[in-house]
């Protein structure tokens with residue numbers, strides 16, 4: 001089927017200004033981008049007047065929970081959440097049960113996602129067997145099966161020796177090492193940032209050094225091994241400084257940040273409600289400022305959600321006992337558009353770049369831009385539409401968000417992946 005998107009606003013690749021364009025999609029490709037295209041016969045026309053058309057959003061850090069934790073999320077519910085949030089490509093972390101540490105599980109995840117066709121799923125494989133930090137996983141086999149990088153997300157790799165071996169192997173396979181950075185001897189037992197909130201509520205804190213110490217170690221190991229080292233969910237001022245310094249020396253070190261670490265700090269936590277509990281925790285106001293600075297100056301390369309669904313029952317256990325993590329796929333774009341773009345922190349083009357083209361480049365994925373003959377992954381967004389965040393609307397099984405009730409603008413109204421409509425806001429106009 002041919003689809004014609006009429007009168008949408010696109011970011012010009014050079015001037016970065018918005019301009020009105022028609023886009024013709026045929027099969028899985030973008031065939032034409034022109035100021036005016038006639039529909040002709042047998043073409044479905046989408047009226048995108050006053051709407052912004054972005055490349056399909058890419059999220060390089062999500063948790064789909066299948067296999068093993070399907071009460072929290074399934075590949076299907078997670079992909080539906082992605083499509084509803086405007087994402088066409090998502091990269092699930094391997095901390096499922098069993099852990100994604102073999103080519104069989106990698107193939108299984110990819111084939112289930114392919115059959116559904118709701119979002120393109122490009123998985124990470126584990127660094128170590130069962131993410132236990134003891135024995136390297138079959139990284140070469142998993143690469144054959146389709147992984148795009150390795151990560152033990154959920155836990156830090158405690159042994160320097162293990163990390164070094166992983167980097168050597170990953171380097172030889174041209175795979176990035178994507179690190180959840182957490183030194184257990186420093187973080188042990190903490191549930192929130194070691195700061196004002198922890199003190200006020202008498203909770204055990206996780207110091208910033210639990211993250212930054214491991215980043216410092218890993219940057220040295222990456223220098224020695226030549227691996228591409230990517231820092232997961234960076235959260236502290238010191239971590240940003242380390243990445244900036246490594247980049248300035250020309251090292252291949254990259255980093256990602258989440259919307260919640262960009263928009264919230266520990267002072268904002270209203271009380272001991274586990275919907276505000278995630279790993280790494282919300283840090284200080286100063287850390288948050290350093291993250292924004294790092295994002296603006298390019299030290300931090302991309303934005304990811306770290307979508308981490310948990311059940312209401314699990315989250316009711318309170319700050320100390322509830323699992324870490326919040327959902328993010330269905331709120332990321334409107335939150336960032338409202339609080340970064342509309343407040344002048346980033347331009348719309350900069351925000352989009354960090355959610356499309358940059359992640360595609362970092363992980364060598366052939367997506368993330370709107371070009372003729374390119375894959376037809378597109379997200380149509382109503383930048384003016386304002387709506388309250390209501391977890392009851394989520395396609396995700398997870399309702400665990402600290403952003404309930406936030407009034408935000410910039411809601412996706414249609415998501416197209418590989419030339420197929422994967423989600424559409426009810427009532428969004430189509431001829």
Ligand SMILES: NC(=O)N[C@@H](CC(=O)O)C(=O)O
Nearest residue numbers: 063153154278279308324325
């Ligand atoms: N971010 C979180 O708070 N939780 C993640 C694990 C992780 O990303 O480290 C999860 O799997 O629930």
Ligand SMILES: [Zn+2]
Nearest residue numbers: 153154180232
């Ligand atoms: Zn993590």
Ligand SMILES: [Zn+2]
Nearest residue numbers: 093153154306
């Ligand atoms: Zn994660």
